[in-house]
Amino acid sequence: MTAFIKSFSIxxxxxxxxxEASINVQNILKSLNMDHKLIRRIAICxxxxxxxxxxxxxxxxxTVEIDTGRIILDIADNGDGIENIELAxxxxxxxxTEEHREMGFGAGMGLPNMKVNSDMLSVxxxxxxxxxxxxxxxxxxx
Amino acid sequence: MSWxxxxxxxxxxxxxKFGLQAAAGEKGLGRSVKSGFCGDLLSDxxxxxxxxxxxxxxxxxxxxxxxxxxxxxxxxxxxxGHTPDIETIDKAGKEGIPLLLWPGSAxxxxxxxxxxGIT
Numbered sequence: 001m002t003a004f005i006k007s008f009s010i011x012x013x014x015x016x017x018x019x020e021a022s023i024n025v026q027n028i029l030k031s032l033n034m035d036h037k038l039i040r041r042i043a044i045c046x047x048x049x050x051x052x053x054x055x056x057x058x059x060x061x062x063t064v065e066i067d068t069g070r071i072i073l074d075i076a077d078n079g080d081g082i083e084n085i086e087l088a089x090x091x092x093x094x095x096x097t098e099e100h101r102e103m104g105f106g107a108g109m110g111l112p113n114m115k116v117n118s119d120m121l122s123v124x125x126x127x128x129x130x131x132x133x134x135x136x137x138x139x140x141x142x
Numbered sequence: 143m144s145w146x147x148x149x150x151x152x153x154x155x156x157x158x159k160f161g162l163q164a165a166a167g168e169k170g171l172g173r174s175v176k177s178g179f180c181g182d183l184l185s186d187x188x189x190x191x192x193x194x195x196x197x198x199x200x201x202x203x204x205x206x207x208x209x210x211x212x213x214x215x216x217x218x219x220x221x222x223g224h225t226p227d228i229e230t231i232d233k234a235g236k237e238g239i240p241l242l243l244w245p246g247s248a249x250x251x252x253x254x255x256x257x258x259g260i261t
């Protein structure tokens with residue numbers, strides 16, 4: 001049974017609104033008095049995924065689902081897609097443009113950061129069609 | 143004068159002690175500063191900046207505000223004399239994140255803040 005589900009749209013190259021979906025998710029989790037460290041991990045993953053969608057995605061959707069015992073983040077876009085997921089998972093590998101790098105993106109840490117900070121990460125992508133990131137965070141019940 | 147042993151240092155204390163210029167987000171000047179972080183690569187900052195930190199960066203575009211909100215920072219200092227974009231100023235005001243300016247290098251300011259007891 002899903003207790004709560006909410007989606008936020010992400011617009012391609014919209015650096016004005018970039019980060020807002022993740023901030024909204026953070027506020028929702030705070031209002032539910034979720035564990036502080038858990039919120040920080042989810043904030044990192046949400047932001048990295050959201051920025052990837054802004055920079056490389058077409059339009060996308062970030063969905064947060066709060067379930068019994070776990071929180072799920074789904075970030076799906078219909079943008080560039082990832083040619084080689086194994087390479088993209090490596091620290092330091094980046095396909096960011098010069099414009100992105102000037103803004104401090106493109107460190108090649110996005111997907112590695114998401115892997116470290118989530119309990120489960122799956123990446124599905126097809127070149128030219130888009131990317132779907134699925135992340136799960138387990139909530140301890142003690 | 144050092145802040146070592148003080149129980150609480152606020153953003154306003156930093157502004158006054160080091161002559162930082164507040165460009166926006168003044169309503170957050172009462173936030174407490176617990177540590178510091180220097181970084182210009184946003185993924186590095188997202189991964190490693192501690193909560194309640196003063197963040198020194200040369201980045202001046204609007205995306206630094208979301209990073210500061212998500213990492214629950216005390217404030218941002220744009221170093222090296224860089225000036226924030228108007229969108230950055232607007233967002234800082236909206237989110238209540240103090241946006242401060244420092245004309246010198248991050249190295250000198252970080253050293254001074256660290257020496258004062260924010261470690």
